[in-house]
Amino acid sequence: MKKRQIGSSDLHISELGLGCMSIGTDENKAKDIIHTSIDNGVNYLDTADLYSFGENERLVGKAVKGIRDQVVIGSKVGNNFDKENGTWEWDPSSGHIKAGVKDSLHRMGLDYIDLYQLHGGTIDDPIDEVINAFEDLKQEGLIREYGISSIRPNVIREYLKRSSIVSIMMQYNLLDRRPEELFSLIDEQNVSVLARGPLAKGMLSSNSESIIEAKGEKGFLDYTYEELKEFSHQWKQLSNGQENARSFQYILNHQTVASCIFGASSKEQAEENIQAYQKAEALQEDLYKQMQSITKPLTYENHR
Template identity: 30%
Template sequence: MKTRTLGMLEVSALGLGCMGMSEFYGPANDAESIETLAAAFDAGITLYDTADAYGAGHNEELLGRFLRGRRERVTIATKVGIVREPGKYERRIDNSPAYIRAACEASLRRLGVDTIDLYYVHRIDASASLDDTIGALARLVEAGKIRAIGLCEVAPETLRRAAALHPVAAVQSEYSLWTRDPEDGVLQACRDTGAGFCAYSPLGRGFLTGAFDPRALAPGDFRGFNPRFTGDNLAANQRIADTVKALAADKGCTPAQLALAWLLRQDERVVPIPGTRRIRNLRDNLGALDVVFKEDELDAIGAALPPGLAAGERYTQAGMQGLRA
């Protein structure tokens, strides 16, 4: 397995996003998820990404079951800051030191570990004191509760301010062939501060694989009300999926492999974390590590899928809270 670094953490070049094993993409199937987690481990994936907000703690508990006997060979990333009532999509953001301390202890219990490798602020509360938030995380590092600090969906200036207070190991934001927002300053801020970058939803929540079918959505699948997957936006965005599919056919790989391999070539600090519950999709994603592009091929992909092409916001109004704060 090829590796990359997130600050002081060495991780596999592809990680595994675990959110969908508990929520947002239909009913959970713990047995299938555990099998996929084990297959990822056997394939050499060492980075597993979760959050306390995924399934009201279920996702961390699921990972805790998987970790038994494997803890020393994996890197666990989890998050704090989004507060939701079970079963509801609406949320509020809490970056207060007291909440961070209590949430960290709860995550440690659910995961069944003594230390969290990478602890992200899931969303930044622009009205809260960044000094207090980073200070609370720094104290968790000093106490041995966490190894490294991360930030999600931050603006470049926020990252620089935070990194001046304490080293930031990684930034996590959505990044893909239809969401290229991090190219607008965030990746450069990561280079300037020494932070790595985790790209979540690198396959456009499954859309870029060419396999998305709005008629086959399971109950509870949040794509049913996501702006990019509904109404006129869905029809407009289908052209993006079709373009990825055509480019992949020319390259002799699958659409998922092309999308992930393209991300890996954008910057050596980028670590995509595609999520899946199914072993067949996991294996398809891993094939991206063997896809090699020439410069003219990268230029052609960039020209065919320029920034700003996707129709619709990334989230509903509720989900947009804290983005680029």
């Protein structure tokens, strides 16, 4: 699988990355999903300390034991959680970030994390304190690079202006084109986007019609249920049986995007997604424009 550089960093990751939040808590099943993804060309694994209150990181660490040199691992910090009570609260303090990375490294059995990301963030955070904490961890060799996971334009602009982030994780897909308004700014700073939710909760997948019928009653962003149903009909015709692959291709058509981070709850699902993308015909410009024509060029309304 082709790889793309994350920003100006030395990290090069596969065009499809595995979002590990969906791998579950069964160790063997999780290992199968991760190894199947790696065997099919994926080298980026994305986790977070909050996923299953640390258990997800532990499973990722066990799965990559002996093959650490084959993978790029991203994790996230910022939510101070209580595993016993199942609660958490936002904590972007330097103390929590520095303690959090050590906890994550211990759970995964690693010496360093390739990409450490702030898991959220608001404009009211002590942003300089956050940046200094990440810079210190980089100097100490505990992380290679850092980024943020945010869809708030005002937060994104501050980090682009004030920090050395190399990546921004954002929900981005054909039904949620809001990040596109920020791409030129992100490009100017030589930062990359990691696109989460590439299949819009399945509404862009090969099962789009049934998923929209089952889960789309309340709509999706600015799309009403009726609009989603009409879209799914057009999408099925346009993608010609290659819904998953075309969804990934649309996202990766932008040079700003380093990788689509898809989720998988089984090794079969992981393999199906990856192989569909690898076998798909190249995305032509006219088809790309048609894909845009059946969707809305949404923009962010909040956190301006």
